[in-house]
Every structure is written in C-alpha cells, then in structure tokens.
Amino acid sequence: MFKKILYPTDFSDAAAKALNYIKQLKEAGSQEVVLLHVINQRIIDGLMRHAMLDEDIMRWRDKAAEIAEESLAEMSKELENVGFTVKMIIKTGYPGNVILDVEKRENPSIIVIGSHGRSNLGDMLLGSVSDRVVRKSKRPVLVIKRDTES
Amino acid sequence: MFKKILYPTDFSDAAAKALNYIKQLKEAGSQEVVLLHVINQRIIDGLMRHAMLDEDIMRWRDKAAEIAEESLAEMSKELENVGFTVKMIIKTGYPGNVILDVEKRENPSIIVIGSHGRSNLGDMLLGSVSDRVVRKSKRPVLVIKRDTES
Numbered sequence: 569m570f571k572k573i574l575y576p577t578d579f580s581d582a583a584a585k586a587l588n589y590i591k592q593l594k595e596a597g598s599q600e601v602v603l604l605h606v607i608n609q610r611i612i613d614g615l616m617r618h619a620m621l622d623e624d625i626m627r628w629r630d631k632a633a634e635i636a637e638e639s640l641a642e643m644s645k646e647l648e649n650v651g652f653t654v655k656m657i658i659k660t661g662y663p664g665n666v667i668l669d670v671e672k673r674e675n676p677s678i679i680v681i682g683s684h685g686r687s688n689l690g691d692m693l694l695g696s697v698s699d700r701v702v703r704k705s706k707r708p709v710l711v712i713k714r715d716t717e718s
Numbered sequence: 719m720f721k722k723i724l725y726p727t728d729f730s731d732a733a734a735k736a737l738n739y740i741k742q743l744k745e746a747g748s749q750e751v752v753l754l755h756v757i758n759q760r761i762i763d764g765l766m767r768h769a770m771l772d773e774d775i776m777r778w779r780d781k782a783a784e785i786a787e788e789s790l791a792e793m794s795k796e797l798e799n800v801g802f803t804v805k806m807i808i809k810t811g812y813p814g815n816v817i818l819d820v821e822k823r824e825n826p827s828i829i830v831i832g833s834h835g836r837s838n839l840g841d842m843l844l845g846s847v848s849d850r851v852v853r854k855s856k857r858p859v860l861v862i863k864r865d866t867e868s
Contacts, residue, residue, distance in 0.1 A: 589858065592719045596746035683852075685827045702833075702852055702861050708739065709858045711852050 572600045574676035576667045576701075579605070579639055582682030582714035587643065589712055590680050600653045602674050603643055604667065606634040607660040633658055664700035671705055676709045680713055726817045726825035726851075728786055729755070732832030732864035737793065739862055740745045740830050741800055749805045752824050753816065755786040757810040780829055783808055814850035821855055830860045 569707050570593050577583040590601060607629060611697050615625050646653040655674075671679065685697040702709045720743045727733040740751060757779060765775050786808050792806040805824075809816050821829065833848040852859045 569739060570746075570836060589719060592744075592746050596720075596742050603813055671850075680750055698854065699849075703849065706863055708860060708862045708866055712858045713856055715856055 570596045570598045572602070572674070572676045572678075572681045574604065574667075574671055574674055574707075576604045576605065576663070576670075576679070576681055576697075577640075577643070578608075578663070578682075578697075579636075580682060580714070582684050582712060584682070585714065585716060586680050586682040586710075586712040587646075588709060590647070590653060593652060593680075595651065598652070598677075600655070601647050602655045602657060602670070602676060603640045603647075604657045604659070605640055605652045606663040606666045606668055607632045607636065607658065608698055609662050610661060612660070633660075637680075651674060654696055663697045664704075667697070667701050668704055671707060676707060679705055680710045680712070683711050683713050685715065719747045720748045720765065720828055720845060722752070722824070722826045722828075723748055724752045724754060724772045724817075724824055724829045724857075726740075726754045726792075726813070726820075726829070726831055726847075727790075728758075728832075728847075729786075729815070730832060730834060730864070733795050734832070735866060736830050736832040736860075736862040737796075739798070739860060743828075743830075744800060746803065748802070748827075750767055750805070751797050751806060752796075752805045752820070752826060753790045754809070754815040754820055755790055755807065756816045756853060757782045757786065758813055759811050763812070779810065781863065813847045814854075816856055817847070817851050820855060826857060828858045828860060830862070833861050833863050 573590055575586065575590055575684055576637060612625060612629065615628065640656045644656055647654050679701060681698045698711050702711060723740055725736065725740055762775060762779065765778065790806045794806055798803050807820060829851060831848045831851055848861050852861060
C-alpha cells in the first residue's frame, strides 16, 4: 500500500518536511523511494523572455542540474541509511506534467509531496503543482503543508 | 506524525478505500481515529427548494443520522479490533466547512480522505470537498482516489 513512494522535491522547506513523513512510512511497509527533481521549464521560459543568451541559459540549466544531483545524492544516502532502496530522477519540464509522466512510468504506490501554501504569488504558482498532482493523479497523494506543526 | 487521524467519510467507495490505508498506517504509529460523517446541508437545501415540508425534511435528516450512526459504529468496531481508539462525530453542514471546523477542534496529525475523481457532475461536486480540504487544511492530507488500483 505504501511500498513504492514517488517523492517530487523542489528543495523547499515544504518538500523537506515531506521527507520526514516518508521516513516514518517505512514502518508501514515503504521500501522504495523515487526521488524526482524537475528543473523548471517556466524559469527557462522566463530567462528566454528576458533575452538571455542561449549559451547562458544552458549554463544556468547545467548548474541547476549539478546542484540537484548533489542534493538528491545526499537525500539518497540519508534514505538508504534507514533501509530504503532509492532511485534518482532529474528532468527538465513543467513540474506538474513531469511528475504525472514519471508517475505513469514508475507506477508508485503513493506520491508524497510538499505544498507551499498561499502566502504570496510565487508560492501560489508553486502550490498549484501539488494541487494539480492531487487532481490528476490516479495514485494516493499525501500532501504536506509547509506550515504543518510537527 | 500519524498518531491521530481525522477520517471524514461519506460512505462512498472512495471513502471505503481510504479506510484500508488508515489500517495500514497503524504500523507507522497511528493510534486514534476520529470518524466524521457530515449530513450534507446541500441536500437539505435541495429538498427545501423542492418545497418539501419541514416535517419531511426533519424526518429525512433523522433517518440519515440514524444510518450514519450505524455505519460509523460498524467501522468503529472494525478499527477498535485492530487496536485503534475511535471517536465518532456526526454533524449537519457543508462538508468542506465542517471538516475544517472539526480539524481545528480535534487537531489531528493527519487527515485521510477519499476522492471521487471527476467522471460526472455529481462526482465533481463531491470531489471538490477533498480539493478544498487539501487547499485549506494546515495538516497533512492523504487523498485516496476512487480509481486507485490496490
């Protein structure tokens, strides 16, 4: 029921909170975690609109991928230490779409995702990723709010 | 982290699926379940618009409460048998509002809720209850889809 977890992370506080819940789910039979980071195409679109050179955009993207790889590798170690099998995926695209695509391919038992809440416009855009996943996914979704007291 | 579960149920298939996840969460430390059924004020509003007599509406409401009580008592027994402490709440109101009110009062660690998906208009209205709870709740919310294969 909780065997294989898909965990999309944008490295935010909300996503970090979600990771704690994943560790706790181990006791309920979770064995495998697919760590997913999406390099946000919306940011790339923004850079292009601001007429940044293709070369510079590529450099930004490579840097983002490098940082993501390091961060996921760290999480991966942390989860392996408590007994999980871990797979890392880094993709560029629109986060909601990529998460739903990866869900289809990986067929997880559950998705665990952080939600930023609604305190400002940036957060609203980010928050809508988890909304979209809850609405469109066929799998159970556990949404962890940034403001959760725990 | 999963100690006290708020489980709103409308006795649908989706809600029944959610109950299985609650049982599994026992292994991750869940101890207490608050069973909540909301007698839907929207249905009462509809009956009033169709000029049903107050007396008949009261009778419908009492019957709905009676059935809910029996159903929750059955679930309660089922959950107590596997070691949960259970509390039953039946209220009349708009489901989303009542769930969020009860959440504030009961302060659960997590809400586990079924979602009907979107196959027809009736389902859309019902589905919006879980959407609203995900959006407005401060607690983690586990959404179980009716169509989840498990």
